[in-house]
Amino acid sequence: MTENIIDLKKITVEFKDGENQVQAVKNVDLQVEKGDIYGIVGYSGAGKSTLVRVINLLQKPTAGEVHINKQDLLQLKPVELRQARTKIGMIFQHFNLMKSRTILGNVEYPLLKTKLSKSERTKRATELLKLVGLEQRKNDYPRQLSGGQKQRVAIARALANNPDILISDEATSALDPKTTLSILNLLKQLNETLGLTIVLITHEMQAVKEICNHVAVMQKGEIVERGDIEEIFSTPKKKLTQEFINIATNVGPAVEKVTENPSFQQLTQKQQLVQLNFIGQSTEQPIISTLAKQFDVDGNILFANVEQLHEETLGFMILVLTGENQNITKAIQFLKDNQVRVKLLNKVDKKEVQA
Amino acid sequence: MASWFPNVIHMQSEFAQATWETVYMTLVSAIIAGVLGLATGIFLIASQPGGILEDSFIYGLLDKIVNLLRSIPFIILLAVIAPFTRYLVGTTIGTTAALVPLIIGIFPFYARQIQNALTEIDPGVIEAAQASGSSPTEIIFRVYLREGLPDIIRASILTIISLIGLTTMAGAIGSGGLGDIAISIGYARFENDVTIVAMLIILIMVFIVQFAGDWLAKRLEH
Numbered sequence: 001m002t003e004n005i006i007d008l009k010k011i012t013v014e015f016k017d018g019e020n021q022v023q024a025v026k027n028v029d030l031q032v033e034k035g036d037i038y039g040i041v042g043y044s045g046a047g048k049s050t051l052v053r054v055i056n057l058l059q060k061p062t063a064g065e066v067h068i069n070k071q072d073l074l075q076l077k078p079v080e081l082r083q084a085r086t087k088i089g090m091i092f093q094h095f096n097l098m099k100s101r102t103i104l105g106n107v108e109y110p111l112l113k114t115k116l117s118k119s120e121r122t123k124r125a126t127e128l129l130k131l132v133g134l135e136q137r138k139n140d141y142p143r144q145l146s147g148g149q150k151q152r153v154a155i156a157r158a159l160a161n162n163p164d165i166l167i168s169d170e171a172t173s174a175l176d177p178k179t180t181l182s183i184l185n186l187l188k189q190l191n192e193t194l195g196l197t198i199v200l201i202t203h204e205m206q207a208v209k210e211i212c213n214h215v216a217v218m219q220k221g222e223i224v225e226r227g228d229i230e231e232i233f234s235t236p237k238k239k240l241t242q243e244f245i246n247i248a249t250n251v252g253p254a255v256e257k258v259t260e261n262p263s264f265q266q267l268t269q270k271q272q273l274v275q276l277n278f279i280g281q282s283t284e285q286p287i288i289s290t291l292a293k294q295f296d297v298d299g300n301i302l303f304a305n306v307e308q309l310h311e312e313t314l315g316f317m318i319l320v321l322t323g324e325n326q327n328i329t330k331a332i333q334f335l336k337d338n339q340v341r342v343k344l345l346n347k348v349d350k351k352e353v354q355a
Numbered sequence: 356m357a358s359w360f361p362n363v364i365h366m367q368s369e370f371a372q373a374t375w376e377t378v379y380m381t382l383v384s385a386i387i388a389g390v391l392g393l394a395t396g397i398f399l400i401a402s403q404p405g406g407i408l409e410d411s412f413i414y415g416l417l418d419k420i421v422n423l424l425r426s427i428p429f430i431i432l433l434a435v436i437a438p439f440t441r442y443l444v445g446t447t448i449g450t451t452a453a454l455v456p457l458i459i460g461i462f463p464f465y466a467r468q469i470q471n472a473l474t475e476i477d478p479g480v481i482e483a484a485q486a487s488g489s490s491p492t493e494i495i496f497r498v499y500l501r502e503g504l505p506d507i508i509r510a511s512i513l514t515i516i517s518l519i520g521l522t523t524m525a526g527a528i529g530s531g532g533l534g535d536i537a538i539s540i541g542y543a544r545f546e547n548d549v550t551i552v553a554m555l556i557i558l559i560m561v562f563i564v565q566f567a568g569d570w571l572a573k574r575l576e577h
Contacts (some may be wrong), residue, residue: 056486058482058485058486078490079490082488082489082490083488084488085485085486085487085488086487086488088486089486089487090483090486090487092479092482092483094477094479096477096479096480096482096483097480097483098480098498098501098502099502099577100501100502100504100575100577101501109484109487109497110487110488110489112493112497113488113489113490113493141577142577143577154483157483157487158487160487161487161488167486
């Protein structure tokens with residue numbers, strides 16, 4: 001088993017908000033393996049930013065233990081803590097670059113406290129800028145760059161002291177989809193080439209889907225569900241997780257559109273509106289045509305989407321099944337037997353049929 | 356000339372002397388109050404709630420001192436601290452004696468200006484520096500003072516201009532300088548031209564400071 005480079009135990013963070021005591025993080029355990037890309041998903045206010053700030057103690061926990069790289073951070077003296085922080089890079093939603101320094105100056109900043117000479121610092125910073133593809137812009141100032149470029153500079157800065165861990169706090173949330181993808185790809189590349197452990201917090205499951213191996217879903221200061229990415233995407237247990245996945249895979253909006261469309265609210269006795277989730281092998285079988293051949297049930301596809309998660313393929317489909325009632329029942333049983341999750345949509349309560 | 360400025364024309368050396376005295380009082384008190392005010396402003400920022408060296412006691416204390424000193428009208432401050440001035444300098448008359456009330460009068464103002472200027476700095480930038488392992492001292496010198504430099508310069512211009520104003524008020528208690536001439540000669544003897552010329556010289560000083568400061572602040576902004 002790989003070692004846990006991040007090991008947070010029973011972390012609680014409380015804030016005083018006027019008279020009220022607010023628990024931003026409640027008794028959370030978080031373990032991240034070395035070399036992993038770990039996503040933490042939640043809506044704003046879920047406590048994910050507070051939780052990741054415990055990793056480098058920008059946020060002191062009210063209770064709990066913080067072990068990073070086998071060091072108990074809470075036991076360190078201030079000077080030792082600052083040394084430990086040089087090994088934990090961090091990038092932010094709004095980049096947080098210094099506008100008074102050039103691009104090169106910003107990347108050199110974390111090196112100012114090291115023993116490197118001026119020319120060594122410049123050399124190191126230039127290398128890093130090359131790594132993120134911005135060495136041409138090194139004498140420009142941050143305001144001359146686009147959002148994506150600023151985030152690349154911030155990544156170079158975060159890597160200056162060869163950290164083991166990179167914390168990404170909503171780093172792509174202020175960027176457009178295309179730039180987001182390029183930043184995520186850069187992070188993935190850094191993970192592979194440098195063995196960097198990445199903790200990525202976001203409110204977009206889409207970002208997690210791209211690069212994370214593990215994911216935790218946070219709500220009201222607690223991790224409500226966690227697991228590896230295929231498992232979470234294929235069999236989400238909590239409603240919130242489902243919600244995030246539906247948004248990421250576009251299934252949510254599609255279901256809404258279909259169920260709100262009047263023509264699908266008045267289906268005949270012989271029709272059934274269903275949502276199918278395929279996992280792994282079942283995506284490779286000609287299931288829909290089997291329904292027609294074997295059960296005399298026609299499938300009219302209204303929506304379909306296939307997501308590739310690492311090795312695993314996930315398929316999502318909304319379709320209207322037309323046929324004799326008993327045949328439809330048989331067909332649905334057949335689908336379930338083939339590891340397809342089936343959700344009946346035209347029942348009043350839209351309740352999921354348990355497999 | 357003689358008909359427009361009947362008195363000034365005979366007072367050229369006095370005016371040169373007074374101008375120098377005003378420049379001297381402004382410069383010396385600006386330097387000393389500048390250091391004091393900058394330090395106080397930085398301590399205010401660092402010790403404030405959520406600051407890099409959060410300390411509610413120090414913050415509360417400095418905040419109250421600054422507020423208190425800023426509330427005392429300068430003309431009354433001049434009189435109130437006269438014994439202290441005599442204790443420090445040996446006299447209450449002349450430019451050097453005027454430095455004491457000038458410094459005490461202006462540094463809280465400057466400290467507040469510095470605090471405001473540094474408050475403008477994005478807390479995210481400070482957080483990024485902390486995350487990279489910077490110590491509070493490093494953050495003060497490498498982030499606050501550097502990122503805030505254009506605003507610090509603007510605050511300094513404003514302070515120096517106020518200070519020039521205060522030096523003329525110190526003229527009321529015999530500090531010397533252009534304020535002294537304007538009051539004790541121009542006003543007291545109804546020699547209006549003296550007052551007007553003193554004012555013009557002060558206006559020129561203010562313009563120079565404003566112009567040089569704006570230029571510098573603009574140059575440093577990226």
